[in-house]
Amino acid sequence: MANFYSEEPKHLLAVDCVIFGFDREQLKLLLVKRVRPPEKDQWSLMGDFLQDNENLEFAAQRILTKWTGLEHVFLEQFHNFSDINRDPGERVLSVAFYALIKIEDSDKELTKRYGAEWIDIDKIPKLIFDHAQMVEMALEIIKHKSRFEPLGFELLPEKFTIPQLQKLYEAIFQQKLDSANFRKKILSMKVLKKLNEKEKGVSKRGAFYFQFDQGKYKKLHESGLLFEI
Amino acid sequence: MANFYSEEPKHLLAVDCVIFGFDREQLKLLLVKRVRPPEKDQWSLMGDFLQDNENLEFAAQRILTKWTGLEHVFLEQFHNFSDINRDPGERVLSVAFYALIKIEDSDKELTKRYGAEWIDIDKIPKLIFDHAQMVEMALEIIKHKSRFEPLGFELLPEKFTIPQLQKLYEAIFQQKLDSANFRKKILSMKVLKKLNEKEKGVSKRGAFYFQFDQGKYKKLHESGLLFEI
């Protein structure tokens, strides 16, 4: 490939991932203690440098697979952090992604081996660089976005009950919801498929399992948006 | 500054701006014919390479000032385009911004001198690289975002009438709105200040001018969001 732009400066580009999970009670983030200087041993998001042979989405997926073993994760870039001194080591721009994963599908062995930990979003420790800002922004974004897009399902197992789904939204929005009204609303959107199977052991009566119907959602979405909580 | 990451690859980073304006009738984009190869003389967004001494926001503002003369423009990064071959010249990642400007405040002399043109969004010509994709995404984003944030005011003069504001939203959403209901809704948000002055020459009766009250909006926004169209 020719050098069309040889006079222009080049930059180090990092990809950092805010990885969200939900353990049936609380929203959690996957964090790790940084293994190299600067700020070695401080809590950090998962990140790496963009390589020449990959685009940003590929790099983010590569990072996610490294730490969780998962291959097809919901991932979205949301902001670039480009202040000149944001990394005390050297100038590095960071492209921040957020990821929504089903904790129980992830490779806990792998996560543990690398020393990563799932931490409640209201117990996040001090983070390196501008990572706290990344987390805050990612939280704002999923809070807003999950009102209009079916993000929630990315955090739950394939089969989930309506009370489980409600707990998730309560964790995201940080507020209690009326269970009867929540049920009505979510069912009125016609994107859930009821299974003939009940959850055991949690409540006496047991709640029916449901599945998110991606196909139905796509149809609705194409015929003018619909999903709203 | 030490070289902490000397083994990592560096990348060319462009900043491209989707610049929106509104001429009282139609949403418009500022476009220009590219002055250098590859794809010289093809229509393009305004862009430049990120320099070492600036962050992304600074670079975007620099580009905007160059083409419009305006200094404090509404600007927001919205997506990175990073496919390895997106630029046929050399690998360049692009950080795309959208800008909302008041056309009448811009330096038309400057715009003209550089050969830039305001083009209706439904008459956009073929664009270089992935710029069409950038425009499409920016449009989607302002369409969604202007429902929940007072973006519209960035595109109108300081003083505007409610029918003017309505026309703008009709251009953004690409649909007619009921004028009585639109008026009620926008006034119910209590972020407009009515001026004791009427628009002349457009309609017989003349419509009162209003101003957007940034202060009131901020107060409302902080006490839980409010703005919604």
Place this chain on the structure above:
DNA sequence: TAAATTAAAGGTTATTTTTACCTTTAATAC
């Protein structure tokens, strides 16, 4: 084994918001 307990699931009603119009008003044009 029957009664008590609990959360799921469904139902009801009042309130608020939205939508679709209709009426009045203030200016200009004829």
Place this chain on the structure above:
DNA sequence: GTATTAAAGGTAAAAATAACCTTTAATTTA
């Protein structure tokens, strides 16, 4: 001075939301 037009304000039906109540299906306890 009357007709015309769009601005501005008003109204009523319909839809959506929110608050709360009842029934149901299971488990636990007596």
